[in-house]
Amino acid sequence: MTQPSLTLFEKIWQQHRIASAGELDLLWVDRHFVHEGSFHAFDKLDGSGRPLAYPELTFGIADHYVPSNLDRLDDDPEVAGMIRLLEDNTTKHQLTYMGLGHADRGIVHVAAPELGLTLPGLIIVCGDSHTTTHGAFGALAMGIGATEVAHVLATQTLWQRRPKTMRIHIGGQLADGVTAKDLALHIIHQIGTGGATGHAVEYTGSAVAALSMDARMTLCNMTIEAGARVGMVAPDETTLAWLRNTPQAPKGEALEHAERHWLSLYSDPDAHYDKSVTIDANQVAPRITWGTSPEQSVAVDEPFATVDSEATRSSLEYMGLSPGRPIIGLEVDQVFIGSCTNSRLSDLRDAASVLASGTVKVPTLIVAGSNRVKAQAEDEGLADIFRQAGASWGESGCSMCVAMNGDSVAPGQRCASTSNRNFPGRQGPGARTHLMSPAMAAAAALNGKIVDIRHPDKGAPA
Amino acid sequence: MTPVTQVESPALLLLDANIDTDQIIPARFLRKPRSTGYHHYLLYDARYDMHGQPRSDSPIPEAESGAKIVLAGHNIGCGSSREGAVYAFVDYGIQVIISTKIADIFRSNAIRNGLLPIMLDQAPFDALVSHCRVQPQASLTVDLVACEIRWGNDNCLTFEIDDGSRERLLKGIDDIQATLAWETQINAFADSYLSQRPWVIPAHR
Numbered sequence: 001m002t003q004p005s006l007t008l009f010e011k012i013w014q015q016h017r018i019a020s021a022g023e024l025d026l027l028w029v030d031r032h033f034v035h036e037g038s039f040h041a042f043d044k045l046d047g048s049g050r051p052l053a054y055p056e057l058t059f060g061i062a063d064h065y066v067p068s069n070l071d072r073l074d075d076d077p078e079v080a081g082m083i084r085l086l087e088d089n090t091t092k093h094q095l096t097y098m099g100l101g102h103a104d105r106g107i108v109h110v111a112a113p114e115l116g117l118t119l120p121g122l123i124i125v126c127g128d129s130h131t132t133t134h135g136a137f138g139a140l141a142m143g144i145g146a147t148e149v150a151h152v153l154a155t156q157t158l159w160q161r162r163p164k165t166m167r168i169h170i171g172g173q174l175a176d177g178v179t180a181k182d183l184a185l186h187i188i189h190q191i192g193t194g195g196a197t198g199h200a201v202e203y204t205g206s207a208v209a210a211l212s213m214d215a216r217m218t219l220c221n222m223t224i225e226a227g228a229r230v231g232m233v234a235p236d237e238t239t240l241a242w243l244r245n246t247p248q249a250p251k252g253e254a255l256e257h258a259e260r261h262w263l264s265l266y267s268d269p270d271a272h273y274d275k276s277v278t279i280d281a282n283q284v285a286p287r288i289t290w291g292t293s294p295e296q297s298v299a300v301d302e303p304f305a306t307v308d309s310e311a312t313r314s315s316l317e318y319m320g321l322s323p324g325r326p327i328i329g330l331e332v333d334q335v336f337i338g339s340c341t342n343s344r345l346s347d348l349r350d351a352a353s354v355l356a357s358g359t360v361k362v363p364t365l366i367v368a369g370s371n372r373v374k375a376q377a378e379d380e381g382l383a384d385i386f387r388q389a390g391a392s393w394g395e396s397g398c399s400m401c402v403a404m405n406g407d408s409v410a411p412g413q414r415c416a417s418t419s420n421r422n423f424p425g426r427q428g429p430g431a432r433t434h435l436m437s438p439a440m441a442a443a444a445a446l447n448g449k450i451v452d453i454r455h456p457d458k459g460a461p462a
Numbered sequence: 463m464t465p466v467t468q469v470e471s472p473a474l475l476l477l478d479a480n481i482d483t484d485q486i487i488p489a490r491f492l493r494k495p496r497s498t499g500y501h502h503y504l505l506y507d508a509r510y511d512m513h514g515q516p517r518s519d520s521p522i523p524e525a526e527s528g529a530k531i532v533l534a535g536h537n538i539g540c541g542s543s544r545e546g547a548v549y550a551f552v553d554y555g556i557q558v559i560i561s562t563k564i565a566d567i568f569r570s571n572a573i574r575n576g577l578l579p580i581m582l583d584q585a586p587f588d589a590l591v592s593h594c595r596v597q598p599q600a601s602l603t604v605d606l607v608a609c610e611i612r613w614g615n616d617n618c619l620t621f622e623i624d625d626g627s628r629e630r631l632l633k634g635i636d637d638i639q640a641t642l643a644w645e646t647q648i649n650a651f652a653d654s655y656l657s658q659r660p661w662v663i664p665a666h667r
């Protein structure tokens with residue numbers, strides 16, 4: 001009998017299914033990450049009276065509450081207390097903990113992949129929606145809520161309804177100066193923030209195969225902004241090359257064994273997807289959001305929104321913009337380069353290659369995604385370039401992506417940001433966020449306004 | 463978790479599209495312990511101005527209005543997975559959220575906290591909204607046993623929800639306790655799975 005054709009997602013799902021009850025499947029979880037926000041889940045676990053089932057499969061990392069300037073922790077006992085709470089909970093349950101000062105600490109979605117904790121074919125969960133990032137390795141990785149986190153702690157399993165499958169096929173190649181961030185914004189603009197809700201997305205096609213692991217992570221990271229809880233890329237030689245350089249991935253014979261398994265993880269040629277979308281990478285230009293939803297973006301050389309709905313009107317009002325103008329030339333008050341979307345080494349190299357040629361005109365904060373990235377950036381001289389250009393170089397962590405650790409954008413201020421969410425209030429009450437790639441953000445820093453990275457000197461209409 | 467069977471109350475309208483969880487509860491409140499209740503943080507930045515004073519254009523009444531049902535715009539709950547967004551609705555007294563699309567993680571958090579998420583097609587949703595606009599004080603009845611929403615004189619529509627979610631809500635099931643019934647299967651699975659793929663456990667932890 002021939003095997004039925006399966007997608008990558010379906011293969012991994014099946015390999016982890018323990019039991020079913022109605023439409024829900026009970027899944028085995030291979031990897032679980034907890035951060036400061038997981039305290040609700042530890043409270044629930046303690047309330048249940050259950051011990052932690054598999055301490056060797058859960059890893060604690062401080063990221064959300066780590067300010068870019070650690071001295072500030074002295075002034076904010078509530079924030080410092082959140083980090084301590086994670087330390088207490090991980091110690092009590094004997095979990096590996098990467099806290100302040102730990103050389104491997106960083107944003108969960110940056111640190112875990114570089115340590116080799118993220119592996120193809122695993123089910124990976126974390127109480128954070130950007131867990132989609134780990135799908136770049138061909139893992140089935142998804143964000144979960146606190147009650148689910150408690151359930152994983154207690155049982156190493158999760159009840160889930162199987163999502164539908166969706167393929168986003170990206171043909172062609174990205175042009176110079178166009179990055180995975182632009183591609184992600186392009187896709188979300190095309191399908192909408194709810195365009196992939198209820199689906200597990202797989203990215204395929206020549207443009208995806210050509211992406212580095214850093215770029216694949218950026219793409220998978222933003223998948224949640226199109227509504228999908230899972231975004232993945234089948235493992236290939238690029239994936240394996242990355243893993244061979246990590247400290248925690250299997251070695252020697254175990255690696256050979258693992259690699260045989262990993263290379264069996266691809267969608268069969270005639271596998272069925274519930275939904276398919278095709279994107280032409282050649283059509284993608286550097287993109288910037290103008291509104292308060294990641295779907296509200298334009299190519300840098302296009303005028304943005306005409307008022308076509310109540311949603312557009314209220315977004316423009318929040319952003320302090322009038323419709324129909326070009327986004328190029330728009331003045332910004334500050335720049336943030338960081339977050340789990342764009343704070344890896346290649347992102348920082350992109351930013352440095354722009355910043356090497358001048359001095360920033362507006363306050364600019366650059367934050368590595370992890371202490372390892374930070375150390376590498378310092379070794380390579382990127383940090384020196386940032387400082388010489390007048391930018392601040394912070395402690396690694398979530399920083400200004402989310403207003404909860406003391407880094408935030410003041411009300412009414414306009415921030416060019418490489419993060420993933422331009423929601424009202426995301427970077428602080430009243431903050432106005434424009435999402436873009438690291439190179440575009442760096443160019444905005446040098447010019448004090450938005451320019452086209454492909455022709456930075458062309459200037460802008462006044 | 464409080465079971466949800468039948469809920470009868472007027473509805474609050476929150477009809478903007480894409481009300482994300484950062485708006486439902488801004489990140490700076492996520493550090494608060496649940497014991498003090500999260501009702502105060504619900505839609506905080508839309509309810510209060512920079513000085514903490516109630517805003518005249520607040521989308522919801524300052525004092526808990528007694529409404530247990532929310533009619534929400536498309537794609538409610540998108541964004542961050544923070545379960546605090548569900549706590550904020552629940553602690554404010556909300557037991558049912560009805561929309562044309564509800565984001566995945568928010569939806570599963572809701573089911574695990576006694577908040578019934580209902581997705582309707584556009585036309586029936588619009589009918590409910592019109593009714594609530596004309597008669598804001600009138601009650602809707604949401605009946606999870608019959609999977610029906612009833613209002614006015616004999617108006618009734620049915621909704622769909624998967625059995626697993628329905629049962630969890632009807633019985634107020636606590637997942638961890640319920641899963642204990644599967645412990646033998648879980649252990650058997652783990653033994654065979656981890657012996658086939660020992661490299662799943664990191665060697666140098």
Ligand code: SF4
Nearest residue numbers: 130339340398401402
């Ligand atoms: S960097 Fe931002 S989006 Fe990423 S995990 Fe941290 S807070 Fe969430």
